[in-house]
Amino acid sequence: DASVTAGPTADAPGQKAVAVMTSGGDAPGMNPNVRAIVRTAIAKGCRAYVVMEGYEGLVRGGPEYIKQFSWEDVRGWSSEGGTNIGTARCMEFRERAGRLLGALHLIEAGVDALIVCGGDGSLTGADLFRSEWPSLLQELKDTSKISSEQFTRYQHLNICGTVGSIDNDMSTTDATIGAYSSLDRICRAIDYIEATANSHSRAFVVEVMGRNCGWLALMAGIATSADYILIPEKPSSSREWQDQMCDIVTKHRSRGKRTTIVIVAEGAIANDLTPISPKDVHKVLCDRLKLDTRVTTLGHVQRGGTAVAFDRILATLQGVEAVNAVLESSPDTPSPLIAINENKITRKSLVDSVRLTKSVAEAIHAKDFKKAMSLRDTEFVEHLNNFMAVNSADHNPPKLPQDKRLKIAIVNVGAPAGGTNSAVYSMATYCMSQGHRPYAIYNGWSGLARHESVRSLDWKAMLGWQSRGGSEIGTNRCTPEEADIGMVAYYFQKYKFDGLIIVGGFEAFVSLHQLERARDNYPAFRIPMVLIPSTLSNNVPGTEYSLGTDTALNALMDYCDIIKQSAASTRGRAFVVDVQGGNSGFLATNAALAVGAQVSYVPEEGISLDQLSQDIETLAESFETAQGRGRNGKLILKSKNASKVFTPEVLAEVITSEAKGAFNAKSAEPGHVQQGGLPSPIDRTRATRLAIKAVGFIEDHQEAICSARADDEEFDPDDSEISATAAVLGIKGSNVAFSSIRQLYDFETEIAKRMPKVIHWESTRAIADSLVGRKKVDAK
Ligand code: ATP
Numbered sequence: 001d002a003s004v005t006a007g008p009t010a011d012a013p014g015q016k017a018v019a020v021m022t023s024g025g026d027a028p029g030m031n032p033n034v035r036a037i038v039r040t041a042i043a044k045g046c047r048a049y050v051v052m053e054g055y056e057g058l059v060r061g062g063p064e065y066i067k068q069f070s071w072e073d074v075r076g077w078s079s080e081g082g083t084n085i086g087t088a089r090c091m092e093f094r095e096r097a098g099r100l101l102g103a104l105h106l107i108e109a110g111v112d113a114l115i116v117c118g119g120d121g122s123l124t125g126a127d128l129f130r131s132e133w134p135s136l137l138q139e140l141k142d143t144s145k146i147s148s149e150q151f152t153r154y155q156h157l158n159i160c161g162t163v164g165s166i167d168n169d170m171s172t173t174d175a176t177i178g179a180y181s182s183l184d185r186i187c188r189a190i191d192y193i194e195a196t197a198n199s200h201s202r203a204f205v206v207e208v209m210g211r212n213c214g215w216l217a218l219m220a221g222i223a224t225s226a227d228y229i230l231i232p233e234k235p236s237s238s239r240e241w242q243d244q245m246c247d248i249v250t251k252h253r254s255r256g257k258r259t260t261i262v263i264v265a266e267g268a269i270a271n272d273l274t275p276i277s278p279k280d281v282h283k284v285l286c287d288r289l290k291l292d293t294r295v296t297t298l299g300h301v302q303r304g305g306t307a308v309a310f311d312r313i314l315a316t317l318q319g320v321e322a323v324n325a326v327l328e329s330s331p332d333t334p335s336p337l338i339a340i341n342e343n344k345i346t347r348k349s350l351v352d353s354v355r356l357t358k359s360v361a362e363a364i365h366a367k368d369f370k371k372a373m374s375l376r377d378t379e380f381v382e383h384l385n386n387f388m389a390v391n392s393a394d395h396n397p398p399k400l401p402q403d404k405r406l407k408i409a410i411v412n413v414g415a416p417a418g419g420t421n422s423a424v425y426s427m428a429t430y431c432m433s434q435g436h437r438p439y440a441i442y443n444g445w446s447g448l449a450r451h452e453s454v455r456s457l458d459w460k461a462m463l464g465w466q467s468r469g470g471s472e473i474g475t476n477r478c479t480p481e482e483a484d485i486g487m488v489a490y491y492f493q494k495y496k497f498d499g500l501i502i503v504g505g506f507e508a509f510v511s512l513h514q515l516e517r518a519r520d521n522y523p524a525f526r527i528p529m530v531l532i533p534s535t536l537s538n539n540v541p542g543t544e545y546s547l548g549t550d551t552a553l554n555a556l557m558d559y560c561d562i563i564k565q566s567a568a569s570t571r572g573r574a575f576v577v578d579v580q581g582g583n584s585g586f587l588a589t590n591a592a593l594a595v596g597a598q599v600s601y602v603p604e605e606g607i608s609l610d611q612l613s614q615d616i617e618t619l620a621e622s623f624e625t626a627q628g629r630g631r632n633g634k635l636i637l638k639s640k641n642a643s644k645v646f647t648p649e650v651l652a653e654v655i656t657s658e659a660k661g662a663f664n665a666k667s668a669e670p671g672h673v674q675q676g677g678l679p680s681p682i683d684r685t686r687a688t689r690l691a692i693k694a695v696g697f698i699e700d701h702q703e704a705i706c707s708a709r710a711d712d713e714e715f716d717p718d719d720s721e722i723s724a725t726a727a728v729l730g731i732k733g734s735n736v737a738f739s740s741i742r743q744l745y746d747f748e749t750e751i752a753k754r755m756p757k758v759i760h761w762e763s764t765r766a767i768a769d770s771l772v773g774r775k776k777v778d779a780k
Contacts, residue, residue: 017047019111022083023054023118026303027164027178029311030083033117035074036319039771042071049111053086055093061105078596079561081306099129103136107150113158113326119165120357127351130159130335158326161337161350162318166303169213171356172348173339174379177315181307183219187681189298190224191467194259203260203291205278209302210265212361217265222387223684225466226261227252230268230276232364233372238270242284248392256460309553310682312594317345320767343544344733386692390429398435406498408698411441412475413504413511417534417548418676419683421472423503425465426691428457443474445483448491469678477507480514492524499528499698505535506754513745516726519717528701529726530694539584541749541756542739543730551676551683553590559670560595560635567633572663574634576648580674581639583753586761588639593768597635601642610777616658618775623663690729701725
């Protein structure tokens with residue numbers, strides 16, 4: 001959605017100056033955001049500035065605090081945690097006098113536009129600054145601090161916000177820069193704690209950050225299948241939460257769980273606004289349940305370290321969009337805030353977003369919790385309902401009446417991908433709370449056809465699956481036709497399945513197509529069937545996102561960070577990294593964006609000799625300019641299918657030979673490491689969300705297909721209502737949607753290439769290239 005195109009040259013008349021600052025609490029991803037803003041501004045022919053130490057730097061002013069930055073100054077910042085330009089809490093900026101100084105200093109530095117990366121406080125300050133700008137300017141002129149020319153030249157200050165905050169508390173955006181990195185740190189810590197809790201059969205109370213927002217606690221609760229969470233948005237009386245928590249923990253223990261994890265948000269409160277501390281929770285667990293209980297406060301570890309891939313990419317795309325927004329903005333356009341909704345970078349009104357965010361805190365303080373909840377985005381509410389349904393629900397009695405309870409089968413197809421187990425776990429536990437019977441088909445279609453590998457899923461046996469990598473129920477690439485579709489139908493008939501959820505990649509897509517087409521011959525397939533895409537290649541038509549891509553991206557990114565460091569230490573070295581992904585360049589492109597790789601070669605483009613020699617030339621220039629700066633390790637990411645001739649080894653040899661001693665290249669093969677170890681929190685929580693939606697799909701489509709199930713005369717597979725009962729569940733732009741497999745397979749898929757016809761991430765390639773100064777040769 002955002003794009004960078006080269007603008008006028010650096011010294012063009014009327015050249016604009018864009019400044020960026022980071023403010024409020026630091027968040028992983030701020031550095032990639034600054035990098036993208038600085039480089040995009042320069043690529044668009046502007047001067048780029050950074051304001052050091054947040055608003056403190058504006059108030060102090062001068063070249064020490066408002067610094068012009070070059071392309072090279074942000075080299076390597078994609079991989080660095082925190083914020084290298086500093087952040088501070090600045091009391092003076094809260095006063096008009098401080099803001100007056102800020103305005104003067106910006107004008108002195110010649111800045112036209114300011115991009116603020118921070119939380120709601122920082123963006124409130126930014127909005128106030130912009131609304132006051134005309135009066136500040138007037139006062140500076142009246143007191144002769146600025147000239148008439150300056151007064152005319154700086155009539156309007158364009159301001160734009162990118163939300164950098166680990167709390168994810170900004171309304172109108174699904175994610176803030178840093179939140180998923182923080183969630184990653186929390187989940188890792190809880191995964192570690194889980195092991196020791198299990199060893200001693202202990203309870204742990206874990207405190208996480210979040211003053212007015214329980215997003216981190218909620219998402220960590222889902223991702224680690226915690227027993228209970230306490231968040232500010234949904235408080236109850238002290239009696240109620242204590243009883244509810246004890247009840248749930250007791251039930252979990254009685255079903256055989258050895259560990260208890262309760263996550264408490266920093267701002268957790270009871271409905272009379274009394275804070276709930278981890279100590280309070282500890283006391284209840286010890287006194288009432290006699291559990292051996294420990295408290296862990298994660299503290300600043302949650303802010304630490306390098307950003308996860310999602311945050312790096314989000315920060316980069318939003319940085320590009322922020323520069324576009326300030327350059328397009330006119331005096332009449334409201335200040336924008338750069339948001340993300342599902343998978344789409346969007347612009348929102350900064351004032352409205354800040355106002356809405358503040359009203360959540362106000363509603364909480366006014367004890368209007370219903371309103372607080374309604375002001376959170378719908379996804380937050382959905383996640384909370386999911387948490388309750390999967391982790392805390394009563395299985396006895398289940399929610400649905402007897403006649404609505406279904407037998408739902410789940411199968412994994414294709415290579416393992418992060419989040420596959422989470423989807424199985426969530427689907428099964430949610431089914432149990434609804435009253436359905438979840439079945440697993442072990443070892444894919446071949447397992448079913450050859451060994452009748454069907455087992456009803458058991459709650460206790462699945463403990464820990466939410467956070468486990470690989471596929472617990474086993475997976476392979478075999479399709480129903482390859483396995484024996486007649487036998488598959490026979491077992492569907494035998495077990496009387498009412499619905500099917502397939503979790504997998506392109507073979508899973510083909511499987512769904514085969515089953516849907518076979519409905520004519522086999523009434524057993526006349527049931528709602530849904531595919532949750534799960535593959536690191538992210539090549540399933542009908543979705544922009546498959547489970548496992550985030551885990552794979554992080555695994556590849558971590559690998560690349562390490563070898564980039566090695567390359568930088570060796571001086572003058574480039575690594576050519578072999579990237580998986582079949583015919584899809586998604587993984588290579590996004591990893592290149594996340595690690596700042598110099599080049600990515602993808603199957604969609606191939607490798608031409610012209611482009612290769614251009615890339616070697618650019619590499620040589622880049623090594624030359626980076627001389628003596630230390631950060632001169634370079635990466636070239638090559639999708640395996642980008643070229644059969646240019647293997648990573650051959651590419652490395654060609655590059656080394658062409659570099660004529662100026663630098664050298666080596667190949668590196670992360671191989672199956674790219675499937676990742678533990679699934680990332682994004683894959684875990686998305687798996688839960690999609691699994692619950694998939695069960696809902698089966699419930700909702702029973703009626704449409706039920707009556708046609710037994711009656712051959714009546715059954716019309718071409719009826720649109722019937723064909724809609726076999727669908728792919730995908731994320732498309734800013735929506736989560738079901739698309740019928742017929743429509744996708746017949747019209748939106750390049751079957752031979754195993755790819756969707758439309759590549760949704762094409763614009764990302766241009767951004768990845770432009771942020772490293774790669775020159776593209778026109779394809780002949
Ligand atoms: P986090 O979400 O990490 O807390 P934040 O941006 O909300 O980040 P704050 O401490 O609230 O963090 O704000 C950062 C800075 O923004 C303040 O120190 C102050 O300089 C400025 N600021 C905040 N609120 C205002 C305001 N109402 N008017 C002017 N400036 C403000």
